Amino acid sequence: MAKWMAYKMSIPTFGAIMLDPEMKYCLLVQGFLTKASWGFPKGKINAEETPADCAVREVLEETGFDIKELLKPDEYLENQRNDQLTRLFIIEGVPLSTKFQPRTRKEIKSLQWFPIDALPTHKKDLSSKMQLKMKPNSFFLVIPFVKSLRKWIYNKNNPHEAQRPKSANSSTYKAEIREGQEQIGSRSRLKQQQHFALQNQAEFQEFLQYKEQVMRGNDEHTRSTSPRKDGYQKGRSDLSLGYSPNSKQEKKKYQILNRNGTLTGKPRR
Structure with missing residues (x-):
């Protein structure tokens, strides 16, 4: 059983990130279990099946929507978790009014469109809690793809800027450098304060x-001496x-x- 579980977790999974025409929302599915988290529709690949065919089959099974005509083999996001590869093809132009109907029994409980800007980028990001009233842990399967997805959408909306190489004088480059320096500086200041606090405590x-x-x-010397006329006490x-x-x-x-x-x-x- 242990060997079979290890083999199962090593099988690559393929699926899709389905976006609305304005690329502001993405479709997430929730498993049938009681406290299942939200994730993108995906599944394990079968023997002698291509990644694109696997993604089309899994999305069709879990959502009832056929992405075959919209899938572009070169547009996808990948993430390696432990020994398992997950590749999600980016599907554009899915209407928000689409009626989804899973074709599997007791596998998918809910399907819902979520605003991409409200999804968390790490487990301590409270964006989802503030905007969606949902904890970041509810999206732990989505978190590894959020930053890359936002970057992909930005480059898609700004093709000329995406093709231009980053310059050392560009505002974006300077902002990234400044953010990194601020994080390093704050940690250094904290360490320095702790160091001086310990060093000066004994002193x-x-x-x-x-x-x-x-x-x-x-006090003892005051009692044994008399004050001088000018008010200065020896x-x-x-x-x-x-x-x-x-x-x-x-x-x-x-x-x-x-x-x-x-x-x-x-x-x-």
Whole structure:
């Protein structure tokens, strides 16, 4: 049974991404199980069957719609999950008013058009929850294809821009670079803040102990000395300057980490 399951999961699957004429919606199917997720109509290939023929057969079985005349063998999206290849041919121009009727029993429970912009691109994307009131996990079979599908539609609507090579000065290229730099920068700032927080925690505790000792020493010295006429008391410590008038050696200066990640004071030698 284990060998058969491994063999079953290694068989390639072929299907279709069916789009409306304006390419704003795609058709998804839901399995017959109680909590089945949504996905594109597809299925495993039979022996001596071509990928295109497999996609036509599976879509016809699951939706009742024949895509043979609309299928273009060179227009498809692929995804490799574990050892299983999934190829979905992109079918354009399917009317939203089409009446779908699955031809298999107890396999497809529901068929529905979904706006492509509302589909999640990763498992933490809340677009579907905000717009469709559905969790991203309901589309885990769709997520691997969403970004590529949106890019394909954009290139289809802007053929001249898609053929033009990306320039280092183009706004799209700069936006992608800037987005990547911002993500790297945010992670670096977080690591730096954590590093300084751990580094300065011990020093800050040492500074508090030093301050307490100086204040205790001032209290004891105040009781044993009398104030001068000019109001200056001998042995008095000035913590704001970090030294005592009677000390022969300059005290340590500490570097404090602020909440916004900046540092106050000079670093210790």
